[in-house]
Amino acid sequence: MPVKIYNTLSRKKEELQPIEPGHVRLYVCGITSYDYCHIGHARSALAFDMIVRYLRYLGNKVTYIRNFTDIDDKIITRANEQNTTTEELANRFIDEFYVDMDKLGVDRPTMEPKATEHIQEMIDLITELIEKDMAYPAGGDVYYSVNSFANYGKLSGRNLEDMQAGARISVNENKTNPMDFVLWKASKPGEPSWNSPWGPGRPGWHIECSAMSRKYLGSTFDIHGGGQDLIFPHHENELAQSEGANNKPYVKMWIHHGFVTIRDEKMSKSLGNFLTIRDILDHYHPEVLRFFIFSTHYRNPLDFSEAAMQDSMTGLKRLYECLAAVDALEDNCQDKVDSIAGAKDIKKIESLEENFQKAMNNDFNTAQAQGSIFETVKTMNKILRTLPDAPSSEDHKLLQTAAATIKKLAGIMGILQVPAAVYLAVGKAEMLAKTDISEAEILACIEERNQARIDKNWAKSDEIRNNLLEKGIELNDGPKGTGWSVKRS
RNA sequence: GGCGGCGUAGCCAAGCGGCUAAGGCACUGGUCUGCAAAACCAUGAUUCAGCGGUUCAAAUCCGCUCGCCGCCUCCA
Numbered sequence: 001m002p003v004k005i006y007n008t009l010s011r012k013k014e015e016l017q018p019i020e021p022g023h024v025r026l027y028v029c030g031i032t033s034y035d036y037c038h039i040g041h042a043r044s045a046l047a048f049d050m051i052v053r054y055l056r057y058l059g060n061k062v063t064y065i066r067n068f069t070d071i072d073d074k075i076i077t078r079a080n081e082q083n084t085t086t087e088e089l090a091n092r093f094i095d096e097f098y099v100d101m102d103k104l105g106v107d108r109p110t111m112e113p114k115a116t117e118h119i120q121e122m123i124d125l126i127t128e129l130i131e132k133d134m135a136y137p138a139g140g141d142v143y144y145s146v147n148s149f150a151n152y153g154k155l156s157g158r159n160l161e162d163m164q165a166g167a168r169i170s171v172n173e174n175k176t177n178p179m180d181f182v183l184w185k186a187s188k189p190g191e192p193s194w195n196s197p198w199g200p201g202r203p204g205w206h207i208e209c210s211a212m213s214r215k216y217l218g219s220t221f222d223i224h225g226g227g228q229d230l231i232f233p234h235h236e237n238e239l240a241q242s243e244g245a246n247n248k249p250y251v252k253m254w255i256h257h258g259f260v261t262i263r264d265e266k267m268s269k270s271l272g273n274f275l276t277i278r279d280i281l282d283h284y285h286p287e288v289l290r291f292f293i294f295s296t297h298y299r300n301p302l303d304f305s306e307a308a309m310q311d312s313m314t315g316l317k318r319l320y321e322c323l324a325a326v327d328a329l330e331d332n333c334q335d336k337v338d339s340i341a342g343a344k345d346i347k348k349i350e351s352l353e354e355n356f357q358k359a360m361n362n363d364f365n366t367a368q369a370q371g372s373i374f375e376t377v378k379t380m381n382k383i384l385r386t387l388p389d390a391p392s393s394e395d396h397k398l399l400q401t402a403a404a405t406i407k408k409l410a411g412i413m414g415i416l417q418v419p420a421a422v423y424l425a426v427g428k429a430e431m432l433a434k435t436d437i438s439e440a441e442i443l444a445c446i447e448e449r450n451q452a453r454i455d456k457n458w459a460k461s462d463e464i465r466n467n468l469l470e471k472g473i474e475l476n477d478g479p480k481g482t483g484w485s486v487k488r489s
Numbered sequence: 490g491g492c493g494g495c496g497u498a499g500c501c502a503a504g505c506g507g508c509u510a511a512g513g514c515a516c517u518g519g520u521c522u523g524c525a526a527a528a529c530c531a532u533g534a535u536u537c538a539g540c541g542g543u544u545c546a547a548a549u550c551c552g553c554u555c556g557c558c559g560c561c562u563c564c565a
Binding site: 032044156162226256257260265266267295296300305315368370373382384469 | 511
């Protein structure tokens with residue numbers, strides 16, 4: 001079953017057919033490193049983490065390149081504000097980026113090139129464009145001439161006339177055409193700069209990706225990814241540079257993910273409505289964020305809210321409860337006992353992996369893939385609740401195999417990777433820390449109450465229970481004794 | 490103004506020409522319990538923003554209308 005991917009370039013879903021069969025080459029635009037990352041960056045990293053994991057799960061080799069932009073206007077401005085160098089600032093936030101990525105359990109790409117370490121490659125590329133008359137130096141800058149590239153606008157579906165009509169472009173006397181964009185920027189005094197044939201300066205934003213992708217993936221590669229806001233101008237310009245210089249198709253498929261929104265507005269620094277990854281991780285388990293992000297298809301907008309995070313938390317817990325129940329199964333099965341699972345149940349459980357793949361092959365539909373896991377869990381719970389104390393070894397094995405499959409598949413989304421009992425216990429401990437009561441005190445109350453219950457002193461029993469409830473502790477009486485949990489506020 | 494996307498049950502969200510319109514959360518009922526809570530089970534759209542059209546067949550394709558959002562400036 002082939003993987004179908006929505007290609008921004010063709011605006012259609014297309015089958016993934018790697019140039020080298022079995023080896024997918026992927027380039028993703030990473031962060032500009034001058035601040036902490038927000039949830040939008042998390043979505044990007046997580047989406048491509050999932051895509052790479054899935055392609056590898058299918059048996060492909062994946063070469064995954066994600067760059068760091070470590071020199072640009074914002075970095076220079078911020079470094080000046082903080083009285084530091086661009087290098088120190090960029091590296092500091094690259095380190096912070098890794099802190100966040102590690103917490104989220106994002107796998108490292110194959111390579112993570114930095115712009116400043118590829119100045120020569122960029123100069124070479126710009127030189128080639130000038131030689132081909134597709135770029136021109138002017139006043140220490142070098143510009144790409146959009147008129148020299150017949151297909152300019154093909155990725156974003158624009159044409160030069162329309163764009164100039166509604167142009168919000170500042171007038172730049174050096175440019176021949178207002179839509180021309182900078183490949184090399186002359187540096188002002190005090191700014192970081194590199195020597196070049198056009199004088200001291202620094203690279204424009206787009207050229208780094210053209211240069212680095214060519215170096216590591218070749219002139220034509222399989223997939224290029226990024227956020228939808230990069231389609232224009234960044235990716236459009238990259239495409240123009242690369243195809244202009246190489247005379248070959250740049251990328252076979254373009255993948256662009258949607259934004260994270262808050263109250264249906266794009267999260268952005270200018271609106272001031274962004275939440276950093278660490279803001280979220282202070283309050284939620286990383287898997288809750290992953291569960292939330294993968295509950296919507298990657299191309300659709302994803303609206304962040306506390307309520308949505310709570311829902312994700314509840315949903316994830318439901319999955320873990322099922323895995324914990326399977327883990328807790330005692331190893332006392334009997335061969336002579338009849339199996340409880342009906343043919344339909346078995347079929348349903350056994351079709352999980354196929355359904356999961358079907359969903360993922362359809363443009364990485366994680367929302368649907370999650371649904372297939374929930375369906376399986378429902379069937380497993382049905383079996384679990386009617387399972388005798390000494391279950392048949394067939395049922396036991398069925399459940400354990402199902403749990404293992406769930407963990408394997410969920411791992412592509414990076415969820416259900418903690419031992420279930422640990423996840424549930426850690427969540428409980430973290431919540432307990434937010435109350436002003438200790439576990440020992442709770443257990444003492446439970447003991448006292450259990451004596452009251454033995455005495456059938458319901459008034460006292462309920463009083464103890466209510467007192468605990470006021471402190472945020474809920475009790476639950478079960479066949480195996482009385483347990484407790486922290487009530488969600 | 491140009492380009493693109495979205496509008497499916499109370500909320501979130503799949504489905505993108507044909508099996509009963511997935512799944513999650515919430516609600517309600519049940520199991521459990523001394524009573525609860527938690528957990529589990531069960532239950533909800535004759536209908537997919539509206540109106541037309543194409544088709545044997547449409548939430549799915551086409552057109553128009555309404556509403557929301559994004560890009561066109563740095564942005565994941």
